[in-house]
Amino acid sequence: MNTTDTNLVETTEVSFNVESINEIIENIHRYLNKHKEYINSLNVFPVPDGDTGLNMVLTIQGAIVQMKNNGRTEKNSGEYLKDFAEQMLLNSRGCSGVILSLFAQGFTQITANKDFSKENIYRAIENGYRNAYEGTENPREGTMLTIMRALKEKYAQLMEKEDNPLVIIQQTIPYLKEVLSQTPEMLPVLKKAGVVDSGGAGFIILLEGINKELSQLVVNGISLPSLLRIGRTTRKLLKKRLSELRKSPFAPLILNIDFSRIQNSRLVEALQNARNLLGNIHLNHNNGKTINREKLIDDLQEIDASWNPEIKNKYCTEFVLESDAITSKDQLREKIAHYGDSLIIINSNNKYKVHIHTNKPNDLFDDVSKFGSLLFTKVDDMKKQHRNFLSEDVVEYERDKSVFCIVSGKGFAEILKNLGADDILCYGKNKPSVNQLVKGLNNLKAKNIIVASDDSDILMALKYAVSLCKSNVFIVESDNPISLVSMLMNISKDYDINTIFDEAMNSINNIPFCGIARSTRNVTTENGAPVNKNDYFTVYKKKIILANKNLQELVFDTVQQLSAEGSLITIYKGEDVKKENSLIEQLRNKFSDRDFEEYYGGQYKYSYYITFE
Amino acid sequence: MSKKIFIIVGDNLGLSREQIDYEALEIVKFPVFVDGVEYRQSEEHNARWLISKYEKEKVVAKSSTLIHNEIAEIIERNHANYDVFIHVVMSSGLSAASFRVAENVRKQFENIVPVINVHTRQAINGVGSVLLGIIDLVKTQPDLSVEELSAACQQIVENTFSWFVFPDLNYLYKGGRIGKAQSLMGSVLHIIPVVGMMGNEKDGLVLPMGKGRTYRQVxxxxxxxxxxxxxxxxxTRIKRAITLSGYGDKNQDAYAALLEKIKMLPVDEIVEGQGGLVDAVYCGPGAYGVSILL
Known part of the structure; x- marks a missing residue:
């Protein structure tokens, strides 16, 4: 801790210095962020979706951003921290984020009086714990709540000998780690998986803040998926006959495992036993210790199963409901509890922040909308997250949602990027492979992705890529770049992913347009007029409406025929007419009652796309 | 018991004094600096004058916060005759300093007369909307306590919503008022941005509301x-709509079309507001908009 931190608690009344408080909070946030992957790797309860650390980080991050944006009206540090905790609540993510926010809310309710004496900090911890415990539906031992209670108890003991509350908190940490190490005994699912509670570990890391006490936890460990594979290989090996076992190339590998790189206590024990057993077999002697092979196989099976549980309620769903019709958390709980499990409701005035695991998020949103306004919604597919978590190439999510566009032309790529697409795959002449699409989707590092392409031929590959991708992906089934422009003109990324997707789907046909291309064979227009190979033709609403040997004449005819569709006519030039510069002026002269704009689209199939708005 | 209430408001409210039917009210003028020279709103120096300078001379303009002493002087001069002062303040999300000045004035008089600073979360005709809403309130319910009055003003704020069409967001950007609407800037494709200030958004920031390619679309x-x-x-009904225009001759047709559409809405009263010198600094040529009180 730096001096500023200590100053925060050394005096009973703190002078209000937002900058130094923010610095402390940001340091802690950075520290937590540094350790988030470690916390994620422990996440097995209630669902092993590997995001406890991320959720805690995002919860604090959301509050930091909100506090920076808000006009400050607080009068002192106590009030400032209370507001910060309220923002944490409103920005909380996942179970861990909600419980942490509840603790912060309870804590800062007490310190709002700007009394940072050791006695008041004790009351704050006590209230924080009570608030978190009471706010959690079906509170369980062996979770972050246990660590919070341990903090309260140990703090009470230590405050008899020490006056500085910060020092007291620092002195509680070894004890809290001890309690953390006991969490597998309290929560069987942790024991089966061979880990301590991730939320509890995250809470201790938070308490340590910028202190480096837990830095030894960040070691060059073997990844969880690799560990589970080692466990499975070992299990298969142990099932073999003795003669086969002796010949197996995997046996020496297991005999040489570096256990210091394994952060899973139960797996370490099982693999150590396996090593002993295999060693005995290999060396053809018994060192006196009898190891039950069947039990070892069962243990390894159980560890594996604990990381792959049946996820009954697929969607981790969160929302903020503003309602005057609902008057208490219990009333809301009664109305929505049947939708799933892991329900947590917290409230501040007439706002209710809800976390629940359910299979019917949309029904739930429809239902609660009857009681007020939904200010925020979030739906994560935990099955996808779980699959990502246990895969070798884990995607570390950095964003909640992203928009991804796949287009042929460089000009359109630039236009779409400027209109708000988070990333573009510009494929030029050759359609993208499934592999390229998966890579593009995973590169976004977003939990939820809206994806749209400019060609219906890409759709099949895209659907396959989506099945391989680690994120929740919503495909907007578009087949031209104008739809993508229209989509980006109409969506707002401030909304939740389902709303954005609905908006995207509703907007792709908003802009009337036609395409002008060169015919590769003899065809006819919708009226039966011939279109010879190499003639230019105009496609409007998927029908060939006009054709001409001369491209410029065809553009004029097309504008003439369709200009009633809009007063602003925009020409997007394809790659083959990139250098053409006189058309726009001629159009302006010929159709003086219309506005014209011209952009480089860079598409390959069509010489021009023309829109009418 | 009926209270005698005096209202103070800055001149970035999209309304002229004649459009406000309330005697005990004073409009404080924001200082505006054009190429370093200070101006205040007047017959000669108004929105059209600044827009014309923007278009012809490429001048640099900025505004300053309201002057503490000018507000304090109004209260000093009138406090003997009034029970409560209400200062209708533009959004702190746009100018934190303005709200700080208002708060400092309130503190200065806290043992003398109650001053309610209403954080409108609005600008221009949005401030005007909140102001006229408050005037309706004090006329119809003059016997509210200070606390009740303050809470009722807050309700008005939360029911006021404004939309602005800013053809060129650079004026807002240069003035440091762009907020989240920055996402609408820098498009290769020519777009017409719509920004808004929503009374139910605590931050009182300029928000991106959408974009169009034509004025009919926006x-x-x-x-x-x-x-x-x-x-x-x-x-089912809008209590009042205050439209906004007057930033030069550009987009008069688009504004007229919007006004026609607003007339088709179920609205009890439409006030045609006018832009002022200080807001012209940020709106730029051709801006227009509407604010509604629900």
Whole structure:
């Protein structure tokens, strides 16, 4: 801790210095962020979706951003921290984020009086714990709540000998780690998986803040998926006959495992036993210790199963409901509890922040909308997250949602990027492979992705890529770049992913347009007029409406025929007419009652796309 | 018991003094600096004058916060005759300093007379909307306690919503008022941005509300969003709409088209507001908009 931190608690009344408080909070946030992957790797309860650390980080991050944006009206540090905790609540993510926010809310309710004496900090911890415990539906031992209670108890003991509350908190940490190490005994699912509670570990890391006490936890460990594979290989090996076992190339590998790189206590024990057993077999002697092979196989099976549980309620769903019709958390709980499990409701005035695991998020949103306004919604597919978590190439999510566009032309790529697409795959002449699409989707590092392409031929590959991708992906089934422009003109990324997707789907046909291309064979227009190979033709609403040997004449005819569709006519030039510069002026002269704009689209199939708005 | 209430407001409210039917009110003028020279709103120096300078001379303009002493002087001069002062303040999300000045004045008089600073979360005709809403309130319920009055003003703030069409967001950007609407800037494709200030958004920032390629599209977008807001708030009528124009001759047709569409809405009163010198600094040529009180 730096001096500023200590100053925060050394005096009973703190002078209000937002900058130094923010610095402390940001340091802690950075520290937590540094350790988030470690916390994620422990996440097995209630669902092993590997995001406890991320959720805690995002919860604090959301509050930091909100506090920076808000006009400050607080009068002192106590009030400032209370507001910060309220923002944490409103920005909380996942179970861990909600419980942490509840603790912060309870804590800062007490310190709002700007009394940072050791006695008041004790009351704050006590209230924080009570608030978190009471706010959690079906509170369980062996979770972050246990660590919070341990903090309260140990703090009470230590405050008899020490006056500085910060020092007291620092002195509680070894004890809290001890309690953390006991969490597998309290929560069987942790024991089966061979880990301590991730939320509890995250809470201790938070308490340590910028202190480096837990830095030894960040070691060059073997990844969880690799560990589970080692466990499975070992299990298969142990099932073999003795003669086969002796010949197996995997046996020496297991005999040489570096256990210091394994952060899973139960797996370490099982693999150590396996090593002993295999060693005995290999060396053809018994060192006196009898190891039950069947039990070892069962243990390894159980560890594996604990990381792959049946996820009954697929969607981790969160929302903020503003309602005057609902008057208490219990009333809301009664109305929505049947939708799933892991329900947590917290409230501040007439706002209710809800976390629940359910299979019917949309029904739930429809239902609660009857009681007020939904200010925020979030739906994560935990099955996808779980699959990502246990895969070798884990995607570390950095964003909640992203928009991804796949287009042929460089000009359109630039236009779409400027209109708000988070990333573009510009494929030029050759359609993208499934592999390229998966890579593009995973590169976004977003939990939820809206994806749209400019060609219906890409759709099949895209659907396959989506099945391989680690994120929740919503495909907007578009087949031209104008739809993508229209989509980006109409969506707002401030909304939740389902709303954005609905908006995207509703907007792709908003802009009337036609395409002008060169015919590769003899065809006819919708009226039966011939279109010879190499003639230019105009496609409007998927029908060939006009054709001409001369491209410029065809553009004029097309504008003439369709200009009633809009007063602003925009020409997007394809790659083959990139250098053409006189058309726009001629159009302006010929159709003086219309506005014209011209952009480089860079598409390959069509010489021009023309829109009418 | 009826209270005698005096109202103070800055001149970035989209209304002229004649359009405000309330005697005990004073409009404080924001200082505006054009190429370093200070001006205040007047017959000669108004929005059209500045817009014309923007278009012809490429001048640099900025505004300053209201002057503490000018507000304090109004209260000093009138406090013997009034029970409460209400200062209708522009959004702190746009100018934190303005709200700080208002708060300092309130503190200065806290043992002398109650001053309610209403954080409008609005600018221009949005401030005007909140102001006229408050005037309706004090006329119809003059016997509210200070606490009740303060809470009722807050209700008005939360029911006021504004949309602005800013053809060039650079004026807002240069003035440091762009907020989240920055996402609408820098498009290769020429777009017409619609920004808004929503009374139910605590931050009082300029928000991106959408974009269009034609003025018909952005006008439709505004009307659509007004309908959505009415539905969200479960109201069937708009109490008042204050339109805004007057930033030069550009887009008069688009403004007129929006006004026609607003007349088609279920609205009790339409006030045609006018831009002022200080807001012209940030709006730029051709800006227009509407604010509604639900």
């Amino acid at each position: 006008n439709d977008l505004i009307i659509e969003q007004i309908h959505a807001k009415m539905q969200e708030k479960s109201v």
